[in-house]
Each structure stands twice: as structure tokens, then as C-alpha cells.
Amino acid sequence: MKLYYSPGACSLAVHILLAELGKKYEVEKVDLASKKTASGADFLMINPKGYVPALDIGRGQMLTEVQVILQYLADKAKATTLLPKAGTLARYHAMETLNFVSTELHKGFGPLFNRAMPEDGKAAVKERLAQRLGHLDSMLAKSTYVNGKSFTVADAYAYTVLRWAPYTGFDMNRWPHIQSYMARMGARPAVQKVLAEEGLK
Numbered sequence: 001m002k003l004y005y006s007p008g009a010c011s012l013a014v015h016i017l018l019a020e021l022g023k024k025y026e027v028e029k030v031d032l033a034s035k036k037t038a039s040g041a042d043f044l045m046i047n048p049k050g051y052v053p054a055l056d057i058g059r060g061q062m063l064t065e066v067q068v069i070l071q072y073l074a075d076k077a078k079a080t081t082l083l084p085k086a087g088t089l090a091r092y093h094a095m096e097t098l099n100f101v102s103t104e105l106h107k108g109f110g111p112l113f114n115r116a117m118p119e120d121g122k123a124a125v126k127e128r129l130a131q132r133l134g135h136l137d138s139m140l141a142k143s144t145y146v147n148g149k150s151f152t153v154a155d156a157y158a159y160t161v162l163r164w165a166p167y168t169g170f171d172m173n174r175w176p177h178i179q180s181y182m183a184r185m186g187a188r189p190a191v192q193k194v195l196a197e198e199g200l201k
């Protein structure tokens with residue numbers, strides 16, 4: 001399996017899961033501005049959508065979209081502690097959390113990285129995102145991980161996007177439970193390994 005990634009981008013979630021699963025994997029860095037990979041390939045030929053993550057799962061098959069790749073990897077590894085079995089109510093709750101991370105957090109941060117976005121637009125986006133972060137903080141006041149007492153695939157994703165909050169100007173002291181969650185997540189050996197692989201520490 002080969003993951004196409006950009007350091008610190010949402011592809012980090014997939015990278016973390018690969019390491020948590022103890023999978024053998026390769027990674028290749030993508031320059032998102034030029035759409036070239038580190039080996040000089042045209043990334044648009046790999047993922048015509050032009051964004052990371054893209055996971056080459058072999059036999060000429062490529063998978064994209066964070067939520068889907070995370071579910072594929074956990075299902076394939078039969079890692080039901082990381083993602084409940086398909087068809088169970090617990091699975092739908094896990095998907096509910098993944099969707100919240102994807103659509104409310106991940107895509108909430110997007111405009112804040114957009115240089116063309118005017119400052120007053122950014123302020124409105126930040127206000128909305130702060131509400132979502134407040135919700136997450138109250139969830140984390142009651143549980144160690146975003147889906148309960150143990151690490152699941154949604155944590156790989158939540159940790160990845162929450163890393164962006166201090167860089168986009170949020171004062172994280174507002175959300176002490178998120179802060180301790182980030183410290184807890186950051187101390188996981190798989191997370192440490194992957195941050196080093198992406199040159200982030």
C-alpha cells in the first residue's frame with residue numbers, strides 16, 4: 001500500500017491509522033501547488049481530484065476521501081475495536097463522528113487556509129467553527145477519545161484536523177479538554193512515528 005500525502009494535511013489521519021494498525025506501507029509526498037509527487041509523477045494522473053489523501057491499494061486500485069479510506073483500512077484489518085462491524089448501531093455512531101469531523105471540522109478549517117478569503121469572512125467561519133470546537137470539548141469532558149473510552153479511527157482524523165486550530169489563530173485555552181486530548185493523542189507511539197516520518201517534529 002502506498003499513501004500519497006502532504007505533511008500535516010488531512011492525509012496524516014490515514015498515515016496515523018496505517019501506523020496504528022502496524023501495516024507495512026510506503027508513502028510519497030505530494031506538492032499540492034505544482035501537483036507533482038516527490039518522484040516527479042503528475043499527481044493528477046494518480047488522483048484527478050488533485051488532493052490528498054490517495055491510497056494505492058494495489059491491483060491498479062486507488063482509494064480517496066479520508067473517511068472512506070479509514071473505514072476501508074479498519075474493515076480490511078477486521079479491527080473492530082478501531083471501528084465497529086458494519087451494520088451495527090455502533091458503526092453508525094462511529095460514522096456519525098467521522099462525518100462530524102469531516103464536514104464540520106475538516107471542511108470548517110478550509111476557508112481559513114484560503115488566502116483569497118477576506119478577513120471578515122474568516123471571522124464568521126471562525127465563530128461557527130468555535131461552536132463546533134465547544135461541542136467537541138464538552139464531549140471530551142466525558143470521554144477519553146471522540147467515540148468513547150478507547151482510540152478509534154475517528155481519533156486519527158480528529159487529531160489531524162485539530163492540529164490546525166492553533167495555526168489558524170484559535171486560542172486553545174478556551175477548550176481545556178481538547179488540549180489534554182491532543183497531548184494524549186500526540187504521545188501515542190504511532191503518532192510520534194508518523195509525525196517524524198512527515199518531518200513535523
Ligand SMILES: N[C@@H](CCC(=O)N[C@@H](CS)C(=O)NCC(=O)O)C(=O)O
Nearest residue numbers: 009010032050051052053065066067
Ligand atoms: N474530500 C476530501 C478532501 C481532501 C482535502 O481537503 N485535501 C486537502 C489537504 S487537507 C488538499 O489536498 N488540498 C489541495 C487541493 O484541494 O488542491 C477528503 O475528505 O479526503
